Amino acid sequence: MNQAQAFLNDFKSTRNFAELVPVLAKDEAFRTAIFEEIESEEYPFPEYASWIAVHFFEKFPGLMSREQFNSMVAVLLRTANHSVQRNLTNTLVNAPFDCSENGELLDLLVDFLHQSEALPALKHHSLRMIEKHYLPVYPELMRELRTLFEVISNHPKASMQSMARNFEKKYRKHPFYEY
Template identity: 75%
Template sequence: MNQAQEFLTEFKTHRDFKSGTALLAKDKDLRTAIFKEIENEKYPFPEYASWIAVHFFEKHPELMTQKQFNSMVSTLIHTSNHSVQRNLSNALVYAPFNCSENGELLDLLIDFLHQSEALPALKYHALRMIEKHFLPVYPELMRELRTLFEVLSNHPKSSMQAMARNFTKKYRKHPYYEQ
């Protein structure tokens, strides 16, 4: 077990994001090693490393490196681990890098919104990524999102119905919403 895996194993017992985030902000080598564990396929390392990434990059987006960004995008595209998908789509909302040219990533995020088996939190974070990274560059995406949320408004889960209502409320005056 390496230093990052030892950190994650210990973190799993206390889940102290405040001290963990502070430590990672100071220790670049440990931070790099922890976020490299997102690529690992052995539980609990990618789950906990990606969960920490959410909290860390929300507070310190400027410390995300291009290499970490590329790794997280690649992992998100290729993983079938639902926890990692949810965590990475959340962490990447804070990314200081442009991903609007990544059509594969956009297709995946839209697919998450379409998938009936995708959990509400994954759908929510996929939408947030689209809103931040893609919608400003491609406002015409609103048409597809509107159609998608019309379908979600009939979802059996009340959280999905609320998400659809909130989407409509937020974007009904968007220039592409009614077109």
């Protein structure tokens, strides 16, 4: 077990983001080691490292390196781990790098919205990524999103119905909203 893995094992019990985030901001080597654990296949390292990434990059998006960004996208594209999917999708919303040319990532995000078994948080963060990174460049995506949210509006979970209503309220005047 390396130092980052030992730290993540201890972090499971403390979960003290207020203390950790400033330490990561100051110590690039430690930060890099923690975020490299996102690539691990062994529980709990990718789950906790990606959760820490959410909190860290929300406060310090400019400290995300191109290598970390590329690694997170690669892990997101290949993982079936729901926690890691949710955490990385949330983290990448704040990415300081352009995602708009990555069609494979867009397809995955749309697929998360399509999947009836995808959890509401993953759908929410997928929509946020599309809104920030793709919709400004490809406004015609609105038509597909509208169709998706018409289906989501019939979801049995109230949170999903609410998400669909909020989407409709937010975008009904968008130039590509109508068919």
